[in-house]
Amino acid sequence: MNTNPYRDSSGRTLADYPRPSVAVDTAVLTLDEQVGLVVLEVRRTNGAGWGLPGTFLHEGETLADAVRRSLDVKAGVSGLNPRQLHVFDAPDRDDRGWVLSVGHVDVVRPERIQSRAPSTTRLMPVERPGRLPYDHADIIERAVDYLRARYSDRPDPDGLLGDEFTILQLRLAHERITGRAMQRDWFRRTMDPQLEPTGLMATGTRGRPAELFRRRGTAGAGTRG
Numbered sequence: 001m002n003t004n005p006y007r008d009s010s011g012r013t014l015a016d017y018p019r020p021s022v023a024v025d026t027a028v029l030t031l032d033e034q035v036g037l038v039v040l041e042v043r044r045t046n047g048a049g050w051g052l053p054g055t056f057l058h059e060g061e062t063l064a065d066a067v068r069r070s071l072d073v074k075a076g077v078s079g080l081n082p083r084q085l086h087v088f089d090a091p092d093r094d095d096r097g098w099v100l101s102v103g104h105v106d107v108v109r110p111e112r113i114q115s116r117a118p119s120t121t122r123l124m125p126v127e128r129p130g131r132l133p134y135d136h137a138d139i140i141e142r143a144v145d146y147l148r149a150r151y152s153d154r155p156d157p158d159g160l161l162g163d164e165f166t167i168l169q170l171r172l173a174h175e176r177i178t179g180r181a182m183q184r185d186w187f188r189r190t191m192d193p194q195l196e197p198t199g200l201m202a203t204g205t206r207g208r209p210a211e212l213f214r215r216r217g218t219a220g221a222g223t224r225g
Helices: 063-075 136-150 167-178 184-194
Strands: 021-032 036-043 054-056 083-088 099-107 121-125 195-201 211-215
Touching: 021 063, 021 136, 021 167, 036 063, 036 136, 036 167, 054 063, 063 099, 083 136, 099 136, 136 167, 167 184, 167 211, 184 195
Parallel strands: 021 099
Antiparallel strands: 021 036, 021 054, 036 121, 083 099, 195 211
């Protein structure tokens, strides 16, 4: 076993270099029928106000494990699988010291976060998230850009509507996510090739019954989140 520490070309070991702390912060996004696209926030325990659920990386822990731990402990939410979004590494981003944050994002149906603690969590519109610490507003903005790019020409790729939906439900969901009205004919032409009819009609809706569709290739496969 080699007991000599690694040295680089200047003769320094890894311990000779200052190291930043590493944190994770997660933007969990969902749709509210009245408000539109919202983000999950938690009440800060070591500071005033609200922020994204996050934590410092523990020794021997993976980033994914740290994210799941932070969501469980800070928000009371489990069973999510956020994706890595971006590394936020501005040297002065955190007034506590040199801290890198690996931002994550997850896009889920509202029922996936029903277990959240109501007294210490809240859902805020992504356009008006409130006053947040560090660069959490930047993390939300990047998460929203990521989501809107996914929804630009694909029918509900994150399964926010479930397996079956009407064209109207699909268009309204996309409008809430993009924050703008969509031309109906263009939307139908763009989405139609990626949809297949279920042969069923929606129930409990006003007016004429509307046909239900599903995404092509998802029959019986379920949806993510």
